[in-house]
Amino acid sequence: MAGTDTDGTRGFSCRLLTATAARPGAIAILQLDGDVEPALRAITGIADWPHGRARLVRFADVDRGLAVRLTERVAQLMPHGGPRVVQRLCAWMDRLGIETASCDEVLPELAFPEASDRFEAMALAAVARAASPLAIDLLLDQPRRWRAMTAPDEEDLARSKRLDRLIEPAIVVVTGPVNVGKSTLGNALVGRSMSIATDLPGSTRDYTSGRVELAGIVVDWHDTPGRRDTTDAIEAEAARIADRLVDSADLVIAMTDHETAWAALKRTPDLRVANKCDLAARRDADLSISATDGTGIPELVRAVRDLLVPPEDLKHPGVWVFDDRLT
Numbered sequence: 437m438a439g440t441d442t443d444g445t446r447g448f449s450c451r452l453l454t455a456t457a458a459r460p461g462a463i464a465i466l467q468l469d470g471d472v473e474p475a476l477r478a479i480t481g482i483a484d485w486p487h488g489r490a491r492l493v494r495f496a497d498v499d500r501g502l503a504v505r506l507t508e509r510v511a512q513l514m515p516h517g518g519p520r521v522v523q524r525l526c527a528w529m530d531r532l533g534i535e536t537a538s539c540d541e542v543l544p545e546l547a548f549p550e551a552s553d554r555f556e557a558m559a560l561a562a563v564a565r566a567a568s569p570l571a572i573d574l575l576l577d578q579p580r581r582w583r584a585m586t587a588p589d590e591e592d593l594a595r596s597k598r599l600d601r602l603i604e605p606a607i608v609v610v611t612g613p614v615n616v617g618k619s620t621l622g623n624a625l626v627g628r629s630m631s632i633a634t635d636l637p638g639s640t641r642d643y644t645s646g647r648v649e650l651a652g653i654v655v656d657w658h659d660t661p662g663r664r665d666t667t668d669a670i671e672a673e674a675a676r677i678a679d680r681l682v683d684s685a686d687l688v689i690a691m692t693d694h695e696t697a698w699a700a701l702k703r704t705p706d707l708r709v710a711n712k713c714d715l716a717a718r719r720d721a722d723l724s725i726s727a728t729d730g731t732g733i734p735e736l737v738r739a740v741r742d743l744l745v746p747p748e749d750l751k752h753p754g755v756w757v758f759d760d761r762l763t
């Protein structure tokens with residue numbers, strides 16, 4: 437019976453942790469710690485929970501999946517990994533009186549009891565947070581590196597800041613005059629209508645963004661409105677917002693086309709991209725692309741990835757300070 441455990445009492449002295457990242461995956465891992473047996477009983481309808489036996493169960497009327505009681509006080513539920521399933525299951529457990537804790541609120545050793553030490557527990561916690569596929573192998577190799585390490589040096593810290601972009605997506609901003617194809621490129625990468633791309637100047641009002649994977653690294657791609665002289669107060673304010681976005685970006689791409697001058701920019705762009713190479717070439721750019729026919733887009737994707745997280749950083753055998761608690 438939903439909302440009541442078998443003794444007829446509400447509320448359980450155990451809490452729920454989501455051990456996998458808050459994005460789609462094949463399965464999600466929800467961990468219960470505390471007095472887990474009555475909670476498991478209420479969730480699955482099954483009375484006895486011997487340690488170490490994984491069983492296929494129903495999670496109320498929400499989903500089916502595996503459940504296992506790992507120790508006296510820790511159990512894991514493994515429903516399907518769709519965000520909606522996880523959300524509904526968490527909401528349902530919340531109504532039962534099982535509180536949800538975030539991974540940052542608890543010691544990594546407690547959130548990951550299967551880890552052999554603190555380094556492994558922190559690495560697993562980072563894997564759960566990491567947005568980019570390229571982070572996974574590197575994080576899983578970190579416990580071995582940290583066990584053999586005394587203290588990270590300046591170079592390790594600088595490299596770690598770049599590698600952190602594999603966990604928390606970097607901000608990439610595309611800027612340039614109106615009508616050069618900035619929104620068309622953003623839409624081509626994000627794969628849906630992130631911005632309105634039209635012949636009408638000013639149709640991107642402040643900025644729009646979308647999360648996109650660029651050959652293994654996930655970034656937040658921001659499309660800004662083109663700069664033009666305007667008396668429209670809203671458009672002027674939008675331009676100011678876009679300027680601040682450029683200041684805070686991890687990587688700035690200046691874009692233009694074959695017939696438009698580069699826009700003046702307070703900050704030196706990391707990449708200068710000439711679009712519409714299907715119409716005409718231009719020689720003063722780092723890269724030439726066509727957002728409409730796809731020419732040069734794979735090269736652009738790799739260039740952005742390598743500027744944000746250089747291949748040397750990925751290959752470097754040193755430690756990555758992927759968690760503040762490591763220093």
Ligand SMILES: Nc1nc2c(ncn2[C@@H]2O[C@H](COP(=O)(O)OP(=O)(O)O)[C@@H](O)[C@H]2O)c(=O)[nH]1
Nearest residue numbers: 614615616617618619620633634712726727728
């Ligand atoms: N021929 C050609 N046209 C393009 C290309 N990229 C964008 N366009 C067109 O240029 C116009 C302006 O594009 P848009 O993306 O809105 O430019 P924005 O103002 O810089 O965002 C639209 O009509 C697009 O279809 C390209 O690579 N080649």
Ligand SMILES: [Mg+2]
Nearest residue numbers: 618619631640
């Ligand atoms: Mg636009």
